[in-house]
Amino acid sequence: MKETHLADRIFGWCLRFFALASMALLLGIVVMLFQQAWPILSQDGLSFFLSKEWNPVTEEFGALVFIYGTAITSLLALLLATPLSIAVALFLTDVSRGWISKIISVLVEMLAAVPSVVYGLWGIFVLAPLIRDYVQEPLANSWGDHWLFSGPPLGIGVLSASIILAIMITPTITSVCREIFNSIGRNQREASLALGSTRWEMMRISVLTSSKTGIFGAVTLGLGRAFGETMAVTMVIGNRNEIATSLMAPAQTMASLIANEFGEAVSSLHLAALSGVGLVLLLISLVINLIARWMVRNEVRV
Amino acid sequence: MKLLAAILITTMAQIGFASPITLNGAGATFPYPLYSKWFSEYRKKAPDVQVNYNSIGSGGGIRQFADQTVDFGASDAPMTDEQIEKVSGKVVHIPTTLGAVVISYNLGDESSVDLKLTPNLIAEIYLGKIKKWNDPLIQKINPGAKLPDRSIVPVYRSDGSGTTAIFTDYLSKTYPDWKSEVGQGTAVKWKAGIGGRGNEGVTAQIKQTKGTIGYIEFVYAEQNHLPVAAIKNTAGQFVSPSVAAITSAAQGKLKEIPADFRVSITDAGGKKSYPIAGVTYLLVSTELQGEKGKKLLDLLRWIMGPAQQYSAKLSYAPLPKSLIHRVEAKIKTLKVK
Amino acid sequence: MRDLIRKYMDIWMHGVLLGASFVALVPLFGVFSYVLKKGWPALSKGFFVNLPTPVGEVGGGFGNAILGSVVLILLASIVGVPWGVLCGIYLAEYRRSKLAQWLRFTVDVLTSVPSIIVGLFIYAIVVKPMANFSALAGAASLALIMIPVVARTTEEMLKLVPRATREAGLALGLPRWKVILFITLRGAVSGVATGVLLAIARVAGETAPLLFTAFNNRYWSHTLFEPVASLPVQIYVYAISPFEEWHQQAWAGALVLLFFILFVNLFIRFLIFSRGAGRTS
Numbered sequence: 001m002k003e004t005h006l007a008d009r010i011f012g013w014c015l016r017f018f019a020l021a022s023m024a025l026l027l028g029i030v031v032m033l034f035q036q037a038w039p040i041l042s043q044d045g046l047s048f049f050l051s052k053e054w055n056p057v058t059e060e061f062g063a064l065v066f067i068y069g070t071a072i073t074s075l076l077a078l079l080l081a082t083p084l085s086i087a088v089a090l091f092l093t094d095v096s097r098g099w100i101s102k103i104i105s106v107l108v109e110m111l112a113a114v115p116s117v118v119y120g121l122w123g124i125f126v127l128a129p130l131i132r133d134y135v136q137e138p139l140a141n142s143w144g145d146h147w148l149f150s151g152p153p154l155g156i157g158v159l160s161a162s163i164i165l166a167i168m169i170t171p172t173i174t175s176v177c178r179e180i181f182n183s184i185g186r187n188q189r190e191a192s193l194a195l196g197s198t199r200w201e202m203m204r205i206s207v208l209t210s211s212k213t214g215i216f217g218a219v220t221l222g223l224g225r226a227f228g229e230t231m232a233v234t235m236v237i238g239n240r241n242e243i244a245t246s247l248m249a250p251a252q253t254m255a256s257l258i259a260n261e262f263g264e265a266v267s268s269l270h271l272a273a274l275s276g277v278g279l280v281l282l283l284i285s286l287v288i289n290l291i292a293r294w295m296v297r298n299e300v301r302v
Numbered sequence: 303m304k305l306l307a308a309i310l311i312t313t314m315a316q317i318g319f320a321s322p323i324t325l326n327g328a329g330a331t332f333p334y335p336l337y338s339k340w341f342s343e344y345r346k347k348a349p350d351v352q353v354n355y356n357s358i359g360s361g362g363g364i365r366q367f368a369d370q371t372v373d374f375g376a377s378d379a380p381m382t383d384e385q386i387e388k389v390s391g392k393v394v395h396i397p398t399t400l401g402a403v404v405i406s407y408n409l410g411d412e413s414s415v416d417l418k419l420t421p422n423l424i425a426e427i428y429l430g431k432i433k434k435w436n437d438p439l440i441q442k443i444n445p446g447a448k449l450p451d452r453s454i455v456p457v458y459r460s461d462g463s464g465t466t467a468i469f470t471d472y473l474s475k476t477y478p479d480w481k482s483e484v485g486q487g488t489a490v491k492w493k494a495g496i497g498g499r500g501n502e503g504v505t506a507q508i509k510q511t512k513g514t515i516g517y518i519e520f521v522y523a524e525q526n527h528l529p530v531a532a533i534k535n536t537a538g539q540f541v542s543p544s545v546a547a548i549t550s551a552a553q554g555k556l557k558e559i560p561a562d563f564r565v566s567i568t569d570a571g572g573k574k575s576y577p578i579a580g581v582t583y584l585l586v587s588t589e590l591q592g593e594k595g596k597k598l599l600d601l602l603r604w605i606m607g608p609a610q611q612y613s614a615k616l617s618y619a620p621l622p623k624s625l626i627h628r629v630e631a632k633i634k635t636l637k638v639k
Numbered sequence: 640m641r642d643l644i645r646k647y648m649d650i651w652m653h654g655v656l657l658g659a660s661f662v663a664l665v666p667l668f669g670v671f672s673y674v675l676k677k678g679w680p681a682l683s684k685g686f687f688v689n690l691p692t693p694v695g696e697v698g699g700g701f702g703n704a705i706l707g708s709v710v711l712i713l714l715a716s717i718v719g720v721p722w723g724v725l726c727g728i729y730l731a732e733y734r735r736s737k738l739a740q741w742l743r744f745t746v747d748v749l750t751s752v753p754s755i756i757v758g759l760f761i762y763a764i765v766v767k768p769m770a771n772f773s774a775l776a777g778a779a780s781l782a783l784i785m786i787p788v789v790a791r792t793t794e795e796m797l798k799l800v801p802r803a804t805r806e807a808g809l810a811l812g813l814p815r816w817k818v819i820l821f822i823t824l825r826g827a828v829s830g831v832a833t834g835v836l837l838a839i840a841r842v843a844g845e846t847a848p849l850l851f852t853a854f855n856n857r858y859w860s861h862t863l864f865e866p867v868a869s870l871p872v873q874i875y876v877y878a879i880s881p882f883e884e885w886h887q888q889a890w891a892g893a894l895v896l897l898f899f900i901l902f903v904n905l906f907i908r909f910l911i912f913s914r915g916a917g918r919t920s
Binding site for chain 1: 358359361362364365366368384385452453455460461462484485486487488489490491492495496497498499510511513
């Protein structure tokens with residue numbers, strides 16, 4: 001479409017300028033991280049991503065511990081949040097009506113509005129002691145030798161971090177699921193009911209089964225959100241740079257590592273290693289989010 | 303609209319009518335309670351200067367100083383030769399006070415136990431070799447004490463820390479395998495335990511979690527009513543931290559202090575010396591400029607003078623007089639462009 | 640018999656779904672009640688206007704942190720809102736161009752950048768060259784987070800304006816830029832405003848990007864070129880400290896922050912209800 005008016009042309013260039021500038025920013029972020037991480041990437045290559053070492057004294061660094069920490073807390077959070085979120089979404093679309101539905105949906109969105117640092121504050125002083133006294137201590141007493149429950153009951157650690165993450169990603173998964181469930185036409189539902197199914201069967205058959213891809217996408221979006229979460233996790237994860245199998249163990253995620261060590265890394269290799277971890281975090285978050293968006297692209301615009 | 307303008311103007315007026323000079327500093331958490339007292343007192347003396355000190359850890363102090371994002375850094379770990387090279391040698395270490403790295407603990411319910419510890423015990427706890435409080439090795443040194451059957455959770459610093467540097471320096475000197483197994487420095491690879499951020503974070507962990515043991519600066523333990531262990535020094539005496547014990551440790555090492563003031567006073571000789579004592583420094587550039595540079599020098603001179611009287615009340619030991627003279631001489635050599 | 644099982648299964652699952660909704664909301668009430676319980680007693684006039692005091696001394700407040708946050712949000716909005724809106728306009732109005740497709744991809748990707756990485760980026764390009772932590776750097780990182788959020792919601796809202804409206808404007812002979820700004824945008828203004836307010840509520844609580852950019856300040860900041868205290872960072876620092884008084888102030892700070900965010904969010908609800916603007920939420 002030709003814009004002959006001068007003002008139109010200027011306006012168009014203005015818009016294009018900001019569009020290009022946005023792309024420049026994105027490129028800038030990736031380039032900057034890469035550039036800062038170059039010293040260690042050129043030295044270690046792919047083994048940086050596979051190494052379990054993180055030793056600032058001997059200057060041996062590897063990202064594996066933190067990839068593991070992020071993965072385990074995020075996956076655990078997903079395990080806790082997914083059934084819950086799907087259930088809530090289903091409740092909101094097919095069970096509740098009118099003002100109850102409105103209120104509960106507003107409340108669930110409020111969960112998303114609480115800032116990470118406030119969750120962290122609550123996590124340190126309320127959740128972690130609760131988990132320690134009512135979950136971890138009994139577990140340690142009965143099954144303390146099992147690899148899943150070994151270690152002293154601290155409160156903070158993988159379990160608390162995962163629970164807080166689950167709370168934080170629930171609204172994300174719920175809202176996407178709701179949109180997906182809502183987009184399934186009435187016909188589907190009524191067809192099932194006409195054939196004599198109970199409401200639950202209707203939900204199962206007409207809604208859940210046909211939303212599988214969408215739900216998967218919602219879950220992946222939640223995963224992406226969990227990956228990048230920083231403050232709440234930093235405050236309850238225990239800051240231990242080591243891979244452990246126990247749920248009671250302290251750990252470290254990529255984001256919490258950077259939050260802890262970036263302001264203070266003095267040696268350029270240490271800084272490079274931190275930037276390398278940041279690069280991994282960025283790339284994995286991007287890939288996860290893009291996959292998620294692609295999965296839900298037909299159902300809903302997120 | 304008018305209301306907004308009015309609010310903005312009154313706020314600006316409140317803050318801005320005598321725009322003070324802000325000196326930004328960052329670094330060690332070790333002396334933070336003292337520095338926060340100092341800089342608040344200094345404000346009363348020199349109202350046109352605001353000293354904005356942020357307690358982020360010695361590692362952060364060195365890094366931000368090297369990046370020149372702050373006007374001065376603070377660190378209990380003196381900069382290493384490589385780090386000094388990075389700033390082309392343009393740094394002066396100004397010792398400000400002496401403090402003690404104490405071993406504090408939380409036994410759970412039996413909180414009135416006064417523990418005695420040896421460097422061996424401390425090292426083995428942090429290496430994960432001694433796992434329970436009622437381990438016979440600990441019991442042997444503390445014959446009368448009622449030790450609980452609880453796991454020991456060592457707490458370390460998750461950020462770059464001068465306190466860690468002092469602590470690991472001490473263990474490197476007193477436990478043969480420490481250097482090879484863990485090492486010495488502001489950030490090391492710990493074998494066991496959980497991390498806390500800053501002296502503040504470690505103290506918080508000890509307070510909140512049963513069974514923990516951690517290394518923190520003396521005043522943090524005092525202000526939070528945490529018990530501290532008496533540690534066996536080279537003379538074979540179990541010494542509890544105190545201002546006198548810190549001073550005694552420094553006395554022993556006074557002659558060894560080199561021209562650039564970078565010294566370690568851990569594991570000092572003397573019957574009354576506390577073995578894990580340390581000096582903390584301000585990192586100042588040799589290329590000071592303008593008003594800020596002048597005000598910084600004023601601040602340094604004040605620290606060498608009237609500031610020292612506040613130290614003992616907060617359980618830091620004031621610098622020995624002979625050291626103060628040497629530092630003052632050094633400050634005189636700093637010129638402002 | 641089988642029908643009985645099906646019937647009970649139906650009732651049971653209804654209960655499960657209802658129960659799940661309650662379980663999901665328990666943490667919300669948990670957080671709110673604690674923040675209220677612990678934060679309310681520490682709120683006082685002093686809390687809002689005083690500077691922090693040295694460790695161990697009473698009477699300190701969050702005055703500089705609250706003002707700092709206000710300044711940061713304002714600055715971030717001045718850059719982030721127009722930038723985001725313009726990008727949103729481009730996405731909605733020039734949809735078929737190649738650049739728009741790239742921009743859409745970019746915006747999607749930018750929303751998934753973890754906020755701590757944004758902080759790292761701004762540290763590298765603003766803080767280090769300036770050799771200073773500053774409110775400007777802090778605002779820059781917040782703006783970077785705002786831009787994609789505002790762009791997306793602007794695009795969504797503009798898409799809801801019917802084509803007929805645009806065509807009517809063009810048919811009247813108005814130039815395209817006037818049609819976009821004064822007709823299309825006008826029609827979506829409450830939706831766009833909603834998006835902007837949501838973005839503001841989001842960045843108000845961001846902590847990670849400020850850690851290495853705005854840093855922190857124990858005093859009032861006098862220029863935009865020096866470190867500035869902010870509410871979320873102060874809450875963080877106080878929360879991980881061992882001092883009881885600081886913990887109480889952290890709760891109070893959290894209360895103020897939550898209150899602000901909730902206010903903005905509920906205000907938005909009100910906007911949606913009263914104007915009836917678009918989204919099925």
